[in-house]
Amino acid sequence: MKIEGQYDAKKIEDKIYKLWEDSGFFNPDNLPPASAKARARRRKPFTIIMPPTNANGNLHAGHALVMTIEDIMIRYKRMRGFKALWLPGLDHAGFETQVVYEKKLEKEGRSRFKMAPEELYKEILQFTLENKKNIESQIKSLGASCDWSREKFTLDAEIIKIVYETFEKLYNDGLVYRGKKIINWCAKHQTSLSDLETENTEKIDKLYYLKYGPFTIATARPETKFGDKYVVVHPKDSRYKAYAQGQKIALEWINGPVEATVIKDESIDMDFGTGTMTITPWHDAIDFGIAERHGLDKQPIIDFQGKLLPIAGEFVGMKIDEARPKIIEKLQSKGLVEKIEENYKHVVKTCYKCNTLIEPQVKEQWFLKMKPLAAPAIRAIQKNQVIFIPNHYKKIILHWLESILDWPLSRQVVWGIKIPAWHHEPICIPKKGHEKNIVHCKQIIISPIKPKCEFCDAKFVQDPDVFDTWFSSGQWPFAALAANHNAKDFKTFYPTDVMETAGEIIFFWVARMIMLGLYATKKIPFKYVYLHGLVLDAKGQKMSKSKGNVINPLEITEKYGTDALRIGLIMGNTPGQSLALDENKIKGYRNFSNKIWNASRFVLINLQDYNPTKKASLNALQKKHIKELKKLAKETTILMDDFKFYIAGEKIYHYFWHTFCDKIIEESKSALAKKGKEKQAAQYILLQILSDCLKMLHPFMPFITEEIYQQLSRLPSNRGSSTKSGPIKDKKQLLMISEWPK
């Protein structure tokens, strides 16, 4: 007997993965009918599109959870006889990757602002492609049974093509528009960000009460006040009823006399400060709103580097932090500071990547109108056409969709999919011989390739921006299936069955996939959304490099085996709930692996002379065991269908260890020592129960179970035998495609 007393995961994992890969069964087109009865069922597809993994580093614990949950689902369904497709993908991850790469550049003493965009793009591409290979092999090492022949990358030409088609359609439908609106600007990364990409941070500042003619205004940002020429009060505020809308007032301000105009607007909070404020529409979202409503002028005060513009007079070129105290000093010397409130607590927006204070700016950008896209999504969710697991996410997503704002799509980074928009001069430059025909043609053309003006020689210049990476990710389920003109795949596998991803990105991604999927394909891209929680460290703390508590899943698998990590991530992990990953827990499941190994070893040793052709006559107790096994299979099946892997896993675990090992194996020992019928029956029972357990454990612990199953198939009784009793038929039969116990 080659099989040894201690299970050594390292010895078998690569070998087993290769066995699966070579079998071709990751590709649903190659799957044989699981059994005669299941022949019809195999035609039924079951599809999961893997959330494209960021190709900019290593897999972390969260990825390990994704791979495990999804692999469990897909292996289970494959064994149930479905045409199971798990389509893997990798993500160029736009801004995220650029940020990672910029950090690398910084370490090398370089800067992206000193590089030509094409050069930077090339370097990041190189970096991403290297990481892509790395990530792929890491995904494999976790046992993911995904169809690599259908793998997609978010920068594949075919994917980009689909993204462009959607963009053009949205544009033609009037849902995409170019607008000069206020956006979130990160001065460090030199790009605009969506609201989701900013964080609200509590900050303690000073609140300055400044004399503005007859008014007193309260502000935390005196440096934006240079151009303020509108003073706003609430129309119902009796304190200011002497002032009329539009009334002009001459007053002395920071850099000399200005003429202010009184504006009355309902958005003013009468209880805040003095109930009066001046507005800076260029650098504040509320102020921008007021200016839009009243048709007021807007002008920039701060540039995109975060420095004051010439309007600031003597303060020009200064950074905000530097300028603020100096401005206050000057205001004080002019007697314009009434008081300063210390410890003013307020919430500011910061960049989610670098915590830099967001400077709102007005910028021309591409926007997507969200209300018309959200409406059908809301209806579909309310009608439960897509089911959320856990259920409370339904409320969360509806709440977000109901108050959705337009989505700024452009990003000023190089790493991403270029926006297929081309800008043209306002007036055509006439071609030779057509000088008399002055034509005003389209200033913007949406086209994947460089367009030509039919009237003139003016050149079209491509929009320099790229898409928010979530705009393309939002189309992933249908794009990944329909790419390469694969109408057949699209027809067979779309809409998909389950989208499994982190609860964290429900707005970023899930909501947008539903909206864009509905828009582009008229169908919700998936039937179920399964959301998992965060993977935390053993103490329940969020993992972070700075805290030094990051658990590398690959180190864990190295130590305890992939199967131990997998089942350790599943047990006790309910959907949506965050999970504390304790190494001791994984160690416990390593012990379980070993238990499986040794129980199997016992069976193998005692079945060398087993003859499966003889009918086993079972005693009452043994019949009870079989009954109990069937009951377990039935219950487990229900739980698996219900996405309750944590309970299913625990049930099988418990049965295997405390019923099969502790009771049934122990009971069998005396019978095995005998000869004839009694021994035969004991052997039959052991084999039957072990192989069914291996099947039920397989989705959770694929490597060890497959290895043992292969060993069982090499029992003398099975070599070349065509018996129908027991699961072992042919050497080529893999546990991976065996039929789930009934």
Next chain:
RNA sequence: GGGCGGUUAGCUCAAUUGGUAGAGCGCGAAAUUGACGUUUUCGAGGCAAUAGGUUCGAAUCCUAUACCGCCCACCA
């Protein structure tokens, strides 16, 4: 300001949906060259955050309260 969760054994979490609370880890005691010491057996440990209510029956449903966490939000 609005929304969503959570509070169950020392720790981390369950309970197939209303039927006298269970796992893993940890802890205590014992066994032993047995498939497995990464083992086996036995054991201790819970007025379910609090206060009410509905019910024959509540960890589970309802109403408050208190903590903890998360998300959304244009009080300058």
